[in-house]
Amino acid sequence: MKEIVEFRINEDFAHRLFADNEGTKLGIVRKIVISVGDPRFGRIGELQKEVTAATGHAFFYGNRTLYRYSESEFADAPCFQLIIGATFEPPGELCGTKYDESTACLQCGAGAAQASDLRLDLRKVPKGKEIATTIADEIIVSQRLAERMTDAGLTGFELRPVRHKARYEDDPLDLHQAPTGREILRKAETAGSPHPTGKFWVWLNRAENRVLLEQARAEYAAVKTEANRRKGTRMPVWYQLVVTANTAEIVAPTRVGINPFDDDPKGECRCPLGDLIGLNLLSEVSISVASRGEADIVCSRQFIGTRHVVGPQAGLLRPRRVILISPKFREFLESEKIKGVVIEVAHLV
Ligand SMILES: [Zn+2]
Known part of the structure; x- marks a missing residue:
């Protein structure tokens, strides 16, 4: 397995470590993909501290870790993490989906129960995708994928109707x-x-x-x-993918923290009650064997992410559970050529 990290480097300071033609310029940030084994990798973490101390700005803003596997590493894995790459807004809450916030954790706000059918603005679903998630971890699948998942006999989930937010609710009213x-x-x-x-x-x-x-x-x-x-114009049909069991226990050596250079030693992004375990996964995930169960798809008991952010998404993000799938489910996704998903090896310990 090869571990690489994709960074969003602040363009103003990118020259401190990278040649002008390195990476992909995206306006104020530059996308840099770098192997964890690259001698400059650690320097990114140092520059984050130095630049912030000297200027108050970040050297990098975003990061995500990617894993490259050989065919045999994939073939031998007992379990996988499913990451849904196609994300969209607005979240259900802004389209009339009800949540019962009284069921959320009082400390971190994670885990509020959904109290109505999912309502979304289905015009905002990324084009060409058959599975997608809102920024509030509301996962939907297309009619075709729903049919194929059912036909394949996959277990561990329910498909619930998604209602389209009335198309004209936002229009200027005549x-x-x-x-x-x-x-x-x-x-x-x-x-x-x-x-x-x-x-x-x-x-x-x-x-x-x-x-x-x-x-x-x-x-x-x-x-x-x-x-x-x-x-005769109709919205395409979508279903909410609801994973039945949230029982998989994330255990060591799973690494969770703020970024590859910051494991959040003060626990600022962790809930003292143990349900929200951090902002980002920083390694492959490990699950306790006893909690894995038999289903083809299961979610973790713990959450990753945050409920509390400032800015335009304040209060709209919801921490997500980690989704784990069986080898059968992974083969299904590959044979159906489902786009917009990332599959990582997960470990049973
Ligand atoms: Zn909590």
Whole structure:
């Protein structure tokens, strides 16, 4: 097995270690893929400290470890980790999916139970993919893949319906096209705040008029959906992939931390209760034999990632469980030529 790491190096400082023509320039960052055995590998970690101390900026922002295997290493492995590469937003929560946050860990926020069918904006699913995940670890599979998984007799999962967020919920609302919309226009006129004056919007957003506005919005979406159905345009069918058991126990020597040079010694990204074990996996994963079970797909008990970030994704990310699959499941994915997944060897100890 060969271990390589893909970094997103800050372009402003890339020249400190790399030639100008090395890697792939992606605007403010440069993608550099480097073997862990490369003499410069350790220097990346040193530069991260030096550059941050001197300038307050990072030398690298993102990183992920990739493993290259020989055919026999793959053939002999008893278990694999399945990583879904195709990620999209918005997450279900922004499309009307309900979560019961009272079931989440009080310390780290991981593990809130989903309390409704998954609702997504299916227009945002990456094109050409048959399996994808939102930034909140909501995994979906296409109709074709769902059929093939079922036909292949794979075990350990359920497929649940995914509802498409009404296509027109985000569109600018045409009040003339909904009965309640027309009622709003009349009332606004009577109230001395006729459409489309500035006063109209203030009036419409008053608490007592919100119900009318929501009603008009729903009617408008229904009118549009119906018109679309008549035209014969339909969203492709997707299913939520729900793994039945979350019992696989991640054990040593699995390495989890912030980046290849920072194992998070202070435990800033770990939950003291032991459910969230860190921000990123930094090695192949090891699972205790006793917790593996028989199913072709199983999830870890523990979570990786974070619930708490600042910025535009604040509160929207959800820590993910590690997904483990059997050799049968891996062969299935390969024979079906499923794109957008990464398969790593996992160890049973
Ligand atoms: Zn926790």
